[in-house]
Amino acid sequence: MSSETGKILTTDGIPLEESLKQAEKKNKIKAFLLVAPLLLFLIITYMIPIGDMFSRSIDDKMVTNMLPKTYKAMENWDGKELPPEEVFEAFYLDYKILVKNKTAGKLQTQLNYEKNGFKSVLKKLARKQKKFEEGNYKEQIMKVHKRWRNVEYWRAIKRRAPSYTYSKYLKGIDMYSNEDGKIVQVSEDRRIHRILWIRTVEVAFFVTLFCFLMAYPIAHLLETLPMKYSNLLMICVLLPFWTSLLVRTASWMILLQQQGIVNDFFVWTGLVADDNRPEMMYNKTGTYVAMTQILLPFMVLPLYSVMKTISPSLMRAGKSLGATPAVAFFKVYFPLTIPGIGAGCLLVFILAIGYYITPALVGGASGTLISNQIAYHMKSTLDWSFASAMGLMLLTGVLAIYWIYNKLVGVDNIKLG
Amino acid sequence: MALPKYTEPHYRIWHYFYLLICGCVFFFLIAPLFVIFPLSFNAEEFLVFSDGMKRLDPDAFSLRWYKDMIYGTKNPWGLAARNSFIIAIFATLGSIILGTLAALGLSSRHMPYKGLIMAILISPMIVPLIISGVAIFFFMAKVGLAATHLGIILAHIILGTPFVVITVTATLSGFDHSITRAASSLGSSPYNTFMKITLPLILPGVISGGLFAFVTSFDEVVVVLFLAGLDNTTIPIQMWTGLREQLSPTILAVATCLIILSVLILLTAELLRRRSERLRGINR
Numbered sequence: 001m002s003s004e005t006g007k008i009l010t011t012d013g014i015p016l017e018e019s020l021k022q023a024e025k026k027n028k029i030k031a032f033l034l035v036a037p038l039l040l041f042l043i044i045t046y047m048i049p050i051g052d053m054f055s056r057s058i059d060d061k062m063v064t065n066m067l068p069k070t071y072k073a074m075e076n077w078d079g080k081e082l083p084p085e086e087v088f089e090a091f092y093l094d095y096k097i098l099v100k101n102k103t104a105g106k107l108q109t110q111l112n113y114e115k116n117g118f119k120s121v122l123k124k125l126a127r128k129q130k131k132f133e134e135g136n137y138k139e140q141i142m143k144v145h146k147r148w149r150n151v152e153y154w155r156a157i158k159r160r161a162p163s164y165t166y167s168k169y170l171k172g173i174d175m176y177s178n179e180d181g182k183i184v185q186v187s188e189d190r191r192i193h194r195i196l197w198i199r200t201v202e203v204a205f206f207v208t209l210f211c212f213l214m215a216y217p218i219a220h221l222l223e224t225l226p227m228k229y230s231n232l233l234m235i236c237v238l239l240p241f242w243t244s245l246l247v248r249t250a251s252w253m254i255l256l257q258q259q260g261i262v263n264d265f266f267v268w269t270g271l272v273a274d275d276n277r278p279e280m281m282y283n284k285t286g287t288y289v290a291m292t293q294i295l296l297p298f299m300v301l302p303l304y305s306v307m308k309t310i311s312p313s314l315m316r317a318g319k320s321l322g323a324t325p326a327v328a329f330f331k332v333y334f335p336l337t338i339p340g341i342g343a344g345c346l347l348v349f350i351l352a353i354g355y356y357i358t359p360a361l362v363g364g365a366s367g368t369l370i371s372n373q374i375a376y377h378m379k380s381t382l383d384w385s386f387a388s389a390m391g392l393m394l395l396t397g398v399l400a401i402y403w404i405y406n407k408l409v410g411v412d413n414i415k416l417g
Numbered sequence: 418m419a420l421p422k423y424t425e426p427h428y429r430i431w432h433y434f435y436l437l438i439c440g441c442v443f444f445f446l447i448a449p450l451f452v453i454f455p456l457s458f459n460a461e462e463f464l465v466f467s468d469g470m471k472r473l474d475p476d477a478f479s480l481r482w483y484k485d486m487i488y489g490t491k492n493p494w495g496l497a498a499r500n501s502f503i504i505a506i507f508a509t510l511g512s513i514i515l516g517t518l519a520a521l522g523l524s525s526r527h528m529p530y531k532g533l534i535m536a537i538l539i540s541p542m543i544v545p546l547i548i549s550g551v552a553i554f555f556f557m558a559k560v561g562l563a564a565t566h567l568g569i570i571l572a573h574i575i576l577g578t579p580f581v582v583i584t585v586t587a588t589l590s591g592f593d594h595s596i597t598r599a600a601s602s603l604g605s606s607p608y609n610t611f612m613k614i615t616l617p618l619i620l621p622g623v624i625s626g627g628l629f630a631f632v633t634s635f636d637e638v639v640v641v642l643f644l645a646g647l648d649n650t651t652i653p654i655q656m657w658t659g660l661r662e663q664l665s666p667t668i669l670a671v672a673t674c675l676i677i678l679s680v681l682i683l684l685t686a687e688l689l690r691r692r693s694e695r696l697r698g699i700n701r
Contacts, residue, residue, distance in 0.1 A: 027527035034522030035534060038515040038578060042537060047576050049552035050544075056555070080693065214442045221439045235683070236447040242679040242686070243450060244636045246656040247672040251449040253664060254456065259465045261452065296446055354545020356639050361660050371547040378551060378643065391548040402543055 050395075057216035057389035060165035060186050066107050067094045067157070074158050083154050088138040091157075092129065099126045099277075115156035121145045173197070193373070193390075200369040202286060203359075204352035208299075210292045212341065215299035219340075223307040241297035249358050252290040256281040256362065282364025292357050295351055299344040306340025346405045350398055370394055446605025448673035450676060457669035464664055482670040494657050494671060501651040504566060505634040508573030515574065517623055521615075522591040523582070535582075542579035543628055546639040549576065553632065554643040564646030572640050579632030588622025588693065621693030628686050632679075 008016040064071060069090035077083045098104040104126055111118040121144075128144045170176050174191040177183050185191070218237070222230045228332045240248060255262050263277045272278060280286055310333065318328035318347060356371035363369070370390065377387040420432055460479040461467050469477025486494050519538055522528055540613065541549055553572045554563065562568030592615075600610040616623075638653035645654055659668045 024497040024527060027525065028529055031522045031525035034525075035519045035538075036522075037529070038519040038538060038582075039534060041515060042541070042575065042578075045556055045571060046541060046549070046552065047537065050548070051553050053548075053552055083641035214445070217435060218439050218442045233443060236443045238683050239679065240446055240450065242632060242683045244653065244672075244679065246636070246638065246653055246660065247453065247675050248449065250656070250660055250664070250668060250672055251452050253660065254452055254464050254669075255449055257464070261466075286515075293445060293449060296442075326682045344606070350543060350545070353431075354547055356547050357657070361657075371545065374547050374551065375639075375642075378554070384555075387551060391551050394545060395548050398543065398545060 039356075042148065046352050053388040053392055057168050057392055058164040058166060059385055060162065060167075063107065063110050063160045066098055066103070067091065069094050070354070071161055074161070077154075077158070079151075079155050082149070082151050085136070088141050088334070092132065092137045092141065095122075095125065095250035096129060099129070099321045104298050110161065111156060114160050115153060117147065118153065118156065121129055121147045121153070121236045124262060147280075169393065171386060171399070172390045172393050176229055196368070196370050200353055200371075201282075203291070203367075203369060204355075206288065207291045207295060207352045208345050208349045210288070211296050211299040212345060213298060214292070215303055215344065216337075216341075219300050219303035219307055222304055223310075224312075240293070241301070244367045245294065245357055248294050249290060249361050252286070252293070252362060253281060254287065262286050279361050282367070284363070284367045286362035286364070287359050287367035287369075290362050291355060294358060295348045298347045298351060302347065302378065303340040306337055310336045311372055342405060342408065346401065350401060354394065355399060432466070434626040453669050453672045453676065457666060457673045459669075460667055462683045464592060464665065464666065464669070482666040485667045486674075489667065493650060494652070494667075497650050497652045497655045500566070500649055501653070503637055504569050504573060504649075504651065505631050507570045507635040508577055508628050509631040509641045511570065511574040512581050513623060513627045516578040516626060516630075517585050517619075519578070519584035520582050520589060524586055538582050539579040541575050542583075545635075546576075550643045553640055557644055563644055564649060566649055569641055569644050569649055572644060573630075573634035576640065577633050580629035580633065581623070581626035583606075584626035585619060585622045588619045592618065611692035625686055625689045625693075628682055628689075632682060633643060 010016050011021045012019070014241075067090075069231065070087065073087045073090040074083065077087055095104065095107075098107055104122065108119045108122045111122065125141065125144050125148075129141075132140050147153055167176060172188050172193055174194045176186060218233075222233055222237075225233065247269055254260055257263075258277045258279065258281075260280075262280065266272045267274050267277065280289070314332050314336070315328050318332040319325065353369075354371055355369060356375060359367055359369045360372050360375070363372070371394075374387050374390050374394070375391070377383045420429060424432070455470065456464060456466070458478040459470065460477050467477050469475050486492070511659065523531060523535060523538075528534070553575065557563045557568040557572065561613060562571065596618075597614055600614050601607070605613070613676065636653060638651075638657050641649075641651055641654055642657070645651065652675070656668055656671065659665060
């Protein structure tokens with residue numbers, strides 16, 4: 001139709017195109033209003049707090065707040081030679097308040113991180129400064145300890161100034177920035193976090209693998225069996241799925257204990273001697289066994305829902321064209337199940353990498369994961385900014401996996417039951 | 418699935434081997450749950466089968482731990498159970514209302530930025546629980562809702578809505594929108610249309626999403642560990658404490674009750690699923 005025929009008008013005299021656009025806009029707003037309550041709720045109670053975790057993880061105003069006058073006075077100091085009298089005076093005044101409020105210990109620890117040997121100097125100053133006379137603080141402070149004459153120590157205070165830090169993130173991968181501002185690894189015996197990261201990924205990977213190897217055959221069996229049998233067997237998958245995580249962990253604690261049924265069975269079969277029962281709980285074995293059983297349904301269900309959609313005639317066609325059952329399976333059936341494999345593996349891996357309860361209960365010292373470390377810092381050491389930093393590092397990892405998965409398979413394939 | 422007569426022997430062997438593997442996996446899945454059952458009736462304090470139990474001696478069994486669960490001194494389970502149910506019920510209601518509304522909006526073809534919004538709405542399901550726990554704790558502490566029922570309920574609504582959104586969106590994907598248009602053209606108000614046409618049809622999806630939300634809340638321990646004070650202890654928290662400190666058979670009695678509850682939930686969910694498939698005429 002050419003434009004010369006004129007625009008089609010509605011009964012109101014408004015061009016149809018415009019009227020449709022308006023209706024469309026109205027519908028958009030209507031749809032959005034339905035989503036808005038949940039969206040707002042989640043943004044306020046969930047998304048912003050996660051952002052808050054970020055600001056917490058880089059927040060480092062502690063020292064700046066403790067030495068406000070000093071940092072103000074240091075603004076004009078170039079850091080080449082010893083600072084002028086004003087800086088000394090400001091530092092003396094700031095420090096006096098800290099000593100009076102009994103919060104000087106925190107500053108001592110923080111500055112000692114920055115430069116070794118700062119603690120003793122500050123402690124000495126705390127004792128001596130009571131007798132200080134007014135005026136010429138530079139001389140008086142320098143007399144307390146010769147290190148106050150070393151410009152390095154004043155530079156250390158200035159270096160501590162920025163009110164944000166990425167040191168928590170460095171700590172999370174067992175690194176720190178040393179006195180020269182270089183990023184180096186912590187000494188070998190203190191590298192605990194890297195071990196935890198590697199262990200977490202390793203456990204998540206193997207749990208996913210074990211789940212896949214166990215889930216594939218049973219999902220296939222469920223799909224090929226006649227309805228009345230498969231429904232019965234499906235209960236074996238769904239009952240653990242709906243049962244409390246703690247109940248399932250408790251049952252593993254009973255089974256795996258040294259006098260437990262699994263060990264009894266091993267003794268009975270003669271695999272191990274009665275007086276030499278292996279420790280199967282409070283180590284990695286316990287974590288592996290319990291997590292595999294607990295996460296198995298999350299692998300079976302997506303696999304099953306994809307397998308159900310594959311027509312059995314495809315396999316028959318493959319066989320009638322001369323393929324052996326094995327070839328038909330690997331060339332025809334297996335490739336068609338890949339979306340299910342992807343969904344299941346993604347689900348299990350993401351759940352496993354953030355697992356907390358089961359490793360904490362059956363993992364012992366060698367079976368705990370990064371989540372346990374986060375919880376430990378949240379509840380015991382109260383180093384919330386470090387817990388936030390580790391949490392965000394874990395979150396980045398999970399989102400990266402999710403993004404890759406979305407690129408490869410598409411998230412729409414995730415189904416529940 | 419009997420094998421046809423002409424099957425070659427090595428396929429026959431392979432087939433039985435395959436069935437054996439499947440049997441082992443099913444055993445691995447379900448057997449651990451059945452350990453709890455008999456041990457919760459143990460007359461003794463130990464978490465192993467006593468010789469009397471192995472002989473099926475009636476004296477070796479007792480209801481001692483169930484009595485302890487209900488009447489025991491300084492018994493935490495009563496308060497925990499009440500808290501758990503209150504929190505789970507309100508969290509489920511909140512999740513259902515917010516989640517269903519959002520799912521209705523999301524399934525409209527006019528919805529702008531569908532992908533992004535869906536990603537935000539289901540993010541609590543993808544983000545590891547420990548991180549959700551930390552973030553929610555920071556929020557609740559800031560607004561003064563830590564260690565309150567309301568705070569825990571809100572936290573569980575956050576964790577529960579993704580399930581409702583997903584199940585209801587899935588139900589709506591097979592929904593014939595011409596029915597609602599027919600209702601509107603016959604003069605029904607949008608509210609009426611929703612209550613009389615849409616809701617009954619998507620109800621199975623709503624309820625099964627609600628079941629997911631209920632179970633999530635009822636079983637949730639990571640976030641509650643951060644949020645709960647002494648007055649808001651829940652069943653999972655009590656179990657967690659018990660499992661960490663001393664594994665007493667009372668916990669097994671509680672666990673048995675929880676397994677029975679999950680059987681009931683499973684049956685409800687299965688019935689709903691079948692009803693939904695029948696209603697929507699899908700025979701998968």
